[in-house]
Amino acid sequence: MKDVIIITGASSGFGALAARALARAGHTVYASMRETAGRNAPQVAEAQKYAAKHNVDLRTIDLDVASEASADAAIEAIVTAHGRLDVVIHNAGHMVFGPAEAFTPEQFAELYDVNVLSTQRVNRAALPQLRRQGQGLVIWVSSSSSAGGTPPYLAPYFAAKAALGRPPTRHGLLNTTPAPMRVSRTRCSKGSSPSCRPMRMSLQSRTPSSR
Ligand SMILES: NC(=O)c1ccc[n+]([C@@H]2O[C@H](COP(=O)([O-])OP(=O)(O)OC[C@H]3O[C@@H](n4cnc5c(N)ncnc54)[C@H](OP(=O)(O)O)[C@@H]3O)[C@@H](O)[C@H]2O)c1
Secondary structure, eight states: OOOEEESSTTTTTHHHHHHHHHTTTTTEEEESOOOTTTHHHHHHHEEEEEHHHHHEEEEEEEEEEHHHHHHHHEEEHHHHHSSSOEEEOOOOOOOOOOGGGGGGHHHHHHHHHIIIIIHHHHHHHHHHOOOHHHHOOOOOOOOGGGGGGOTTTHHHHEEEEEEEEHHHHHHHHSTTTOOOOOSSSSSSTTOOOOGEEEEEEEOOSSSGOOO
């Protein structure tokens, strides 16, 4: 069965490429991006052109990951249209460059908001539907740089990515979810890629005591 997939920050880079590749693989893909009627209108047009040319189900939807209302509206629109949502890919991110001490705490907070907290906004909109379905896959795009890179100039970015570098279910973002859940089927199997693990773990470790 083909999946309904949403990718955040898919106006450019990995997000745009992944959206096209997954659509070519036959999935229904929502390349979500902010400012679809403004700055990213050309990216919307490009995606539409690509979909028509390759006869694939590549769509765009407005989603600013910095806005809870925007995340709620995008996920609701997808679930209303399809009755399900199978895969959420947290790809939106922002890199900054400069010596760590040059950034104000407020700038750090903004960086963490886009790179880390934004995923919780989207999860809070999407996970109730995945729980209703009893299955789903959530992928966080981190960075290998969080395991060692070229500080100090990328230290703020690396630090933010490090927050996603391990399954958030084990390290803070999802482990406050209290309701037990039974999974009828999981997409992750023995030998699955590491990106399968976070969701399976989040579905299985429901109680605060299992953190
Ligand atoms: N490139 C690398 O070497 C590398 C390595 C490891 C990990 N990554 C990670 O891979 C992901 C994609 O990066 P990329 O290299 O493809 O860079 P990119 O082309 O700059 O993509 C980042 C995307 O995030 C979007 N974004 C930023 N703030 C947003 C917001 N508030 N709401 C919605 N979208 C927002 C940007 O959209 P706008 O166009 O609207 O700004 C852009 O489409 C990031 O998470 C990045 O940290 C990249």
